[in-house]
Amino acid sequence: MLQKEVQLAVEKGEMLPLMEEFYTIQGEGYHTGTAAYFIRIGGCDVGCHWCDVKESWNAELHPPTNTDVIVANAKKYADTVVVTGGEPLTWDMTLLTSKLKSQNLKVHIETSGAYEVSGTWDWFCLSPKKNKLPVQSAYDIANELKVIIYNKHDFIFAEEQAAKVNPKAILFLQPEWSKKEEMTPLIVDYVMNNPKWRVSLQTHKYLNIP
Ligand SMILES: C[S@@+](CC[C@H](N)C(=O)[O-])C[C@H]1O[C@@H](n2cnc3c(N)ncnc32)[C@H](O)[C@@H]1O
Numbered sequence: 622m623l624q625k626e627v628q629l630a631v632e633k634g635e636m637l638p639l640m641e642e643f644y645t646i647q648g649e650g651y652h653t654g655t656a657a658y659f660i661r662i663g664g665c666d667v668g669c670h671w672c673d674v675k676e677s678w679n680a681e682l683h684p685p686t687n688t689d690v691i692v693a694n695a696k697k698y699a700d701t702v703v704v705t706g707g708e709p710l711t712w713d714m715t716l717l718t719s720k721l722k723s724q725n726l727k728v729h730i731e732t733s734g735a736y737e738v739s740g741t742w743d744w745f746c747l748s749p750k751k752n753k754l755p756v757q758s759a760y761d762i763a764n765e766l767k768v769i770i771y772n773k774h775d776f777i778f779a780e781e782q783a784a785k786v787n788p789k790a791i792l793f794l795q796p797e798w799s800k801k802e803e804m805t806p807l808i809v810d811y812v813m814n815n816p817k818w819r820v821s822l823q824t825h826k827y828l829n830i831p
Pocket residue numbers: 665671672673674705706707708709731732733734747748767769795796797798799823
């Protein structure tokens with residue numbers, strides 16, 4: 622394909638800059654412990670200084686890949702697909718999610734919610750970031766709210782975000798990985814004192830799996 626055609630296909634969401642795809646166990650949040658096929662889409666300009674996948678940020682480093690190819694791979698492995706990134710909502714997720722669903726796959730997203738919601742989601746994990754707050758539609762459809770705790774102020778941020786999310790969303794606090802020794806005990810105390818929250822750990826990192 623010509624460069625211009627590829628660019629157009631990416632704009633339409635027919636192709637997406639694919640960083641990696643892997644079959645693993647969901648490590649975080651509500652679906653922790655369950656098998657899922659992860660699709661990591663490149664491109665993010667939210668800029669979290671503690672981001673654990675900075676290699677994903679520059680979309681140009683990740684080859685535009687036809688969504689048909691992504692879907693064909695995914696359906697070989699699992700009945701649940703987690704779309705992550707990077708920030709997947711940088712791109713139009715309409716085609717990818719409709720193709721995944723037409724194969725009877727359950728489609729989950731991990732997102733900061735910083736960009737307009739596209740696509741149809743069976744599970745929407747919203748992880749808001751201070752430097753680029755979620756759009757209203759992300760608060761409205763989130764099934765879970767997962768706030769990363771890097772310092773004590775993040776508990777205040779977490780409560781602000783909980784006030785904005787729809788009342789059905791399940792609330793999680795997750796320690797930032799490099800601060801986990803310091804922050805996990807604070808999270809444990811916080812959840813015992815504020816039981817509307819649950820603890821989420823990055824269990825895949827303890828298990829040494831992707
Ligand atoms: C890498 S992000 C990609 C999806 C999307 N950009 C987002 O931030 O939700 C996937 C998940 O990992 C979390 N995360 C990223 N870096 C982390 C870290 N150092 N410690 C704990 N969680 C982290 C994010 O908050 C998000 O919930």
